[in-house]
Amino acid sequence: MHHDAQPERSNADDAAGLTEAALGGGLERVRATAPLVHNITNFVVMNTTANALLAIGASPAMVHAVEEVEAFVHHAAAVVINIGTLSEPWSEAMRRAVETANAAGVPWVLDPVAAGVTPYRSAIAADLVARRPTVIRGNASEILALAGGTGGGKGVDSTHGSTAALDVARRLAAATGSTVAITGEVDHVTDGSNVASIANGHAMMAKVTGLGCTASALIGAFLGAGLAPMAAAMAALTALGVAGEVAAAQSLGPGSLQLNLLDQLYRLDRTILTRYGRLK
């Protein structure tokens, strides 16, 4: 089995290029390339993450054994590291996957779930941040915790608004070289100098477990399809926000929302994204 060559990175990271990527161009690239996204993620969301990646058009795999994680990264178009249900052999697998990804030029996403809530979790998150993720995606409490700020949410839920964390995110991005995405009522993406905001989504999405994890995985799909970090994060958050909004309008509650969201990710296209996407 050969190591898939990484697709050429898009360099259209001017505002028009980013908007084009977020409102259809990125999605079409995911569908055309079906990137293999290698996830080391938490037990709660493995099924829903795999389904979201399939629905958007990517090819998901969940592989975490230290015996094979490095070999598997060589097949992947992107890697997603999510520390939700952390434990020792898994944190070692995460480090190995990330080192391999960095050496091979495979982009990777860090989802620092509940960073700041326990010292163990904060230390592993900090170690991973130091290994320079391509994109970091968290809620405001997680991003504040990574930056050494007040940090610490209520378990896995944020106790801070996303806009309050934006300045910290910008500094974190500048310090690490990572693109940083903060999700919340409004999502923000920054590479340290530029900032983009996405005002899609629906309040009921907070009642479905793991949609933040889905957002991180979708960023992996867009990176794996060759988008540059800002474009990948914007495209993923716009896709999830728009699909969630359309799905929520059809849902009696969070149970039906969970599945309608997968249907809408599958049915998403340039027309729907352009009609509903609220970027600035």
Added chain:
Amino acid sequence: MHHDAQPERSNADDAAGLTEAALGGGLERVRATAPLVHNITNFVVMNTTANALLAIGASPAMVHAVEEVEAFVHHAAAVVINIGTLSEPWSEAMRRAVETANAAGVPWVLDPVAAGVTPYRSAIAADLVARRPTVIRGNASEILALAGGTGGGKGVDSTHGSTAALDVARRLAAATGSTVAITGEVDHVTDGSNVASIANGHAMMAKVTGLGCTASALIGAFLGAGLAPMAAAMAALTALGVAGEVAAAQSLGPGSLQLNLLDQLYRLDRTILTRYGRLK
């Protein structure tokens, strides 16, 4: 991050107070306090348990690493221990979580899945029972096994009726100080002297995996919101039974039931509980 003070326990455990808690008062307290429920549970139900807790109004977290489990308990309003997919590092994490909860006065629920089916599982369940759970919730075969009776279901399914196990449950409660809930066609809750019964639910619920685990987690939510053990168990089982009944009436099969149940937990209120709740 501060340790959330435990809410004052309700002492309205007379019959009128219990009925009020089960038919609306408890639910309103969960929604008002959004208690953080720390679960060490099995892989099969992590996603559905988290979603049920979100739907009812609680804040779920799944944390099991021995390196952080004690630190996390200090943030929790309640802990739920479920031995469904048991293994060694997890059983050690369960013991640590329970010791920490006991020391800190955090209430905890034991779900002794498939106790009695293998010696390993029975031994760990017995060890946890000896650590005095606030509430124990199981099917009849599990409760019989805990009490050293004939015990042992068919894998995770009960081969005994819930009413047959009620005397044993009453003695188990008296011996341990735990409130014991037996779920089945009719659910029973006892603290050793008092007994309450809930005759809600629908036969199709047995075709959805892990609804017993959901029941245990919901008891955690009501304990975390400050209800006393009898009230918490009754409120949780009434909520699940009523939501399941309403959901089953809308469902073609167990797939749609699984999601309709989440929708109905989310939409549940005092009016629906009062209309459909069958307590005695």
Added chain:
Amino acid sequence: MHHDAQPERSNADDAAGLTEAALGGGLERVRATAPLVHNITNFVVMNTTANALLAIGASPAMVHAVEEVEAFVHHAAAVVINIGTLSEPWSEAMRRAVETANAAGVPWVLDPVAAGVTPYRSAIAADLVARRPTVIRGNASEILALAGGTGGGKGVDSTHGSTAALDVARRLAAATGSTVAITGEVDHVTDGSNVASIANGHAMMAKVTGLGCTASALIGAFLGAGLAPMAAAMAALTALGVAGEVAAAQSLGPGSLQLNLLDQLYRLDRTILTRYGRLK
């Protein structure tokens, strides 16, 4: 707890007997016996596999601890081994379960997820094949990899058609004594001399994660109900294909398909199987 006697194997493995089993007889036996199916499977599909087994009428259990896996096999009517999210303690549990099953005459299914993609995975799959599964079920890339052919899919997805792998499957069956099922656009089942094909299913099923794993688990249910290997594989793949086809006709996307499929497995009967089943 007694060791359930294994039901007598059906020996109706002539063409008429196989068709009868696949178009209703097998399903009725599953519903009549509710076989306990012991799964050691991957984290992604545990919930959906358990729900599919319940929907078809079996009793699922997920047990993997080395401390109890052998004891549990003695209660099981069939064992399903799925290497999707492999790691060391789990591979040891798989070996122990399989040895116990072989010694006790409990039939078992191997699902060699992503065999051929990493050396670690290929080695464990080869070791399990050498222990003579009753049935092996994989996609074409996995079956080719097991046979030492070109092998290796794109992560967990096949890069080969099922028909292309049929000759290899027939030789693998002849060499190992296992019945081999290759699933894809058309499913094929062979015991080395006979071949049956099932042309049911729907393209959207590839957008729901883990339906191959569901297929393997359902084969376990039919084996556990006493069907011979060819009959069990044909009955399971027909049931899943027909239920999936009916479900897809009602689904807007893969989210609703996932749950409609469970509903249709639950509602499946001889009339629906006979009307939609496409066997040859």
